[in-house]
């Protein structure tokens with residue numbers, strides 16, 4: 274049987290990984306500044322993570338959400354503690370798109386409306402409403418285009434108010450730091466205004482923290498740079514360090530009802546254990562603070578590269594050049610053995626490493642760039 278060929282692949286086949294490195298079959302070492310797309314948070318094959326998962330596997334790996342699973346409450350308590358969002362409610366699923374799908378659906382259940390406002394260059398996933406709220410027609414099938422979504426630019430409060438005044442918008446969904454779009458961020462004043470308008474017009478505000486959440490940006494959630502309370506916060510990627518897990522945090526104003534949301538796999542024993550292991554290491558090794566320190570080091574080095582604009586926050590960073598970075602990324606992989614990320618803004622080189630990255634790893638990147646540029 275052939276694989277359904279939807280991914281253009283680099284010719285690298287990782288068979289082993291440790292902390293910030295992955296290794297191919299021949300033992301070649303690659304520095305992972307991509308983190309498998311911002312997924313690896315506490316480092317590949319972290320011993321605590323491996324031990325916790327192995328121990329859980331010996332006990333019980335999965336049972337459905339029809340019975341009690343105390344690991345879900347433990348996870349809710351830990352997320353509450355580390356994010357300081359104790360009053361929110363946790364619902365677990367298995368991916369970022371699913372988290373956004375549930376958030377949008379919940380918003381619509383909550384206020385009975387059905388149009389969505391999203392932002393230019395947004396990426397929210399590849400399922401029904403999530404892909405419709407993604408600003409890329411190439412990945413929206415005619416089926417998805419039935420959803421009512423209006424795209425507006427960041428920082429345009431007037432455009433936002435004009436849409437919300439129409440009274441039919443169930444949710445405004447935004448990425449506090451755009452991932453796939455190329456690391457643009459809304460201005461602080463706009464974020465505050467957006468929250469105020471959402472409350473004023475009975476519209477749910479959804480913060481998509483699928484990529485920026487779980488300490489990657491230097492705060493637990495990137496929106497916490499601003500003092501706002503979104504109705505729903507979505508998360509996935511770094512949450513499980515590679516184990517598929519996603520979730521939403523729901524504001525206490527939004528009340529649950531039996532059957533409103535549901536999933537077979539979401540919140541299973543292994544997934545909760547993976548995320549608990551991540552939270553334990555984030556806390557023990559103070560990786561959130563470390564992400565900020567590494568950002569400062571990155572900025573110091575990047576400022577010396579002529580013509581490169583620094584984007585992003587924490588360890589969700591980018592360098593915007595005045596040329597397309599595709600060929601540079603190839604040379605970084607094949608000649609320098611360094612993985613980096615691209616973006617829909619073709620001039621942006623994205624840096625999304627494990628949060629355990631050290632200064633020497635950035636030195637390795639900047640030495641390589643000095644050589645190649």
Ligand SMILES: Cc1ncc(COP(=O)(O)O)c(C=O)c1O
Nearest residue numbers: 368369370396397398452483484
């Ligand atoms: C901000 C954001 N939201 C949602 C998603 C979709 O997540 P997943 O691929 O786990 O469905 C992504 C994936 O890149 C993302 O970056």
